[in-house]
Amino acid sequence: MFSLCGAVGQFSVHKYDEYRQKRPVESDSKQETVSWISQWSPMKRLTDEEYVAVMKGRIMEVEARIAELDEKLDGARADVERSGKKSNK
Numbered sequence: 001m002f003s004l005c006g007a008v009g010q011f012s013v014h015k016y017d018e019y020r021q022k023r024p025v026e027s028d029s030k031q032e033t034v035s036w037i038s039q040w041s042p043m044k045r046l047t048d049e050e051y052v053a054v055m056k057g058r059i060m061e062v063e064a065r066i067a068e069l070d071e072k073l074d075g076a077r078a079d080v081e082r083s084g085k086k087s088n089k
């Protein structure tokens with residue numbers, strides 16, 4: 001079973017090598033490969049402006065979350081004060 005898989009793999013490698021040798025050599029082949037990979041990649045190259053915009057958006061999200069947590073904390077402190085005053089009466 002393993003020898004069959006090895007034989008098929010080796011056959012594939014030889015056919016791929018033959019194909020590459022028959023193609024004319026292009027100076028832009030690396031760029032072509034990167035271009036082909038980038039079509040399937042979830043990542044993309046950002047300009048500095050795009051990066052700054054993304055970071056500003058994330059900072060705004062974090063600041064909004066902090067403000068929300070501050071409001072909850074203030075509410076919890078007020079509840080503790082109210083319950084403390086009620087128990088002292």
